[in-house]
Amino acid sequence: MPEVRSEDSVVRYYCTAGNGMEPFLVDELKRKLSAQDVYQIPGKVLFSSSATIHRVCDLKAAERLFLLLKQDSPLFCSFLAKTASVLQSRLLGDRCQWISAVRTWSRLQGELAASRNAVTASTTQRNREKGRGCEKQSGEGENRVMGMGLSRLLGWKADLKNPKLEINVYLNDDYCLLGIPLTRLLLPLANRSYLKTAGLRSTVAWAMASLAHIEPGSCVVDPMCGVGTILIEAAKEHMSACFLGVDIDDGQLQKADENVVFAELQSRVHLLKASSTALPLPSASVDAVVCDLPFGRKFSTRTNMAENLPVILSEMERVLRVGGTLVVLLSPQLSCLLKKLLSQTNCGPKCNEEAEPQTGIKSCLVSSSEQHNLQITSSSSQEALTFSSLRHQATLRVSLGVIDGLIHKYIKTLD
Ligand SMILES: C[S@@+](CC[C@H](N)C(=O)[O-])C[C@H]1O[C@@H](n2cnc3c(N)ncnc32)[C@H](O)[C@@H]1O
Structure with a gap:
């Protein structure tokens, strides 16, 4: 049974999934976590859950797990990619939203680190997840625009070589998403700690x-x-x-x-x-x-x-x-x-x-x-x-x- 927690601790996430694996992940989310507002797009599934982060990290059909910062409409996305100022003001949103998201991220990282003693509160992974189909990860230009915007909004310094926090931005004609990874690129959920030699995915x-x-x-x-x-x-x-x-x-x-x-x-x-x-x-x-x-x-x-x-x-x-x-x-x-x-x-x-x-x-x-x-x-x-x-x-x-x-x-x- 999924652990019941207070309404406050409901967190909105998204997971990446291999092509064709999305329906399996949707089913797993509903069955194991009683996840709410489950929404499937190609290569990703968005959901809300109050289950502990350990239970979320135990998902078997998912590749990587992200804390969802923002989801926006496709119409906005195509316009957005062209306009740096719109990207900054509309996609970055307001300061409180970011501070609250980073607090949630830190809490979840802390909970993972406390029990597994393996995940540190900061990540050094670069923003380079493989793109799928027509989807496009934000490019160099958009990264710079986002970095500048965040620096203005929150006083953060963009450091692409050794970042403390990774922000993932997905922009395409169908959707745009902003998220903070909760799992590391080289240690995705799909990586099984109990397997010595890997065979089939x-x-x-x-x-x-x-x-x-x-x-x-x-x-x-x-x-x-x-x-x-x-x-x-x-x-x-x-x-x-x-x-x-x-x-x-x-x-x-x-x-x-x-x-x-x-x-x-x-x-x-x-x-x-x-x-x-x-x-x-x-x-x-x-x-x-x-x-x-x-x-x-x-x-x-x-x-x-x-x-x-x-x-x-x-x-x-x-x-x-x-x-x-x-x-x-x-x-x-x-x-x-x-x-x-x-x-x-x-x-x-x-x-x-x-x-x-x-x-x-x-x-x-x-x-x-x-x-x-x-x-x-x-x-x-x-x-x-x-x-x-x-x-x-x-x-x-x-x-x-x-x-x-x-x-x-x-x-x-x-x-
Ligand atoms: C695609 S691999 C299976 C991979 C497996 N699912 C894994 O994750 O490691 C197919 C396997 O069939 C085995 N194989 C080939 N011909 C066979 C046969 N006639 N009888 C039994 N096994 C056979 C091969 O040795 C190989 O290990």
Whole structure:
């Protein structure tokens, strides 16, 4: 339960989130913090909460956390960027607002420092968070204008080399935001202190686990677990479930083992060397299968994924109990192949179909030439396999950095 505090301590924040992660963050904010006035824009979620700063810093779907200073209209923004004096008077607002915001920031930093003994009351990070899409972080000129304005308003001295306080200004055609970071650039919320070796982005791994309907007593399998990121994210969130990671590669299993020990999850996360094409598990024995299939350069593998997808999918379906959940992360190409495989045996979604309306997230869009290639690649291996018991629930696009991935969710039904 979120801690209840006085009305005075309600704080307005915003978090940055990876592309496609915003709905997961909105859901997490409402569920864990009972956050109010939650408002989503591309790459960010604004919210109010009276939860302790430690609970806010425990969010798993977010990248960085900011104290919101000001939010203004897009019309104003486009005009504002051109006029230094308007920028100073309108965006900076009044002195009292700044003093109160800096007091709140200091209090929150103090609370973090007191318990973690790690966060200092000042930050030395430069204002250089990566921009997304058409959004633009304030540039050199705007930084100087803001610095001069603040110096006039509050008597502060702008020091871009070694600042005591970082102010983030986002200006674009859709919104403008002013905030003070509560987490450091090199130590974002997305950085997990309990992981030794990083694999899949932790926020995405957490999102996949959150789709898997894990309950107390559930048995969850990742048949291509790599260093175990998805299972560790799931195990940290679900204390009464148990997890099995399978991988074919000794090196990956070694790192997964170190991660599990480092995260102190040995009693609930177990590892096994096997192939996902022949899982050594009884049929209908697990409640959820979560899997990040290899694609892209980072995880080049001996297994030809397009060729082996039908048999891997068939194994996942076999080990799942009826009512169990399958959550897989795929490249856009593999995503299309999977949809094609499923549409052959049931009326699953076809390529280019829109995603679930309730998620509001775009589905995969793959060009017809890619579809044609996939047809050729996969034609040899899928004759005998059917996947009629897998019912499609959602397809969600998330950013993995340079490329996007598609998360597919299915429920196993009776036939
Ligand atoms: C994309 S990586 C998984 C990354 C993982 N989610 C993580 O965070 O580390 C895919 C994994 O599949 C494994 N793999 C490839 N072919 C396999 C097979 N036939 N059976 C089991 N694992 C396999 C690779 O060794 C690799 O660790």
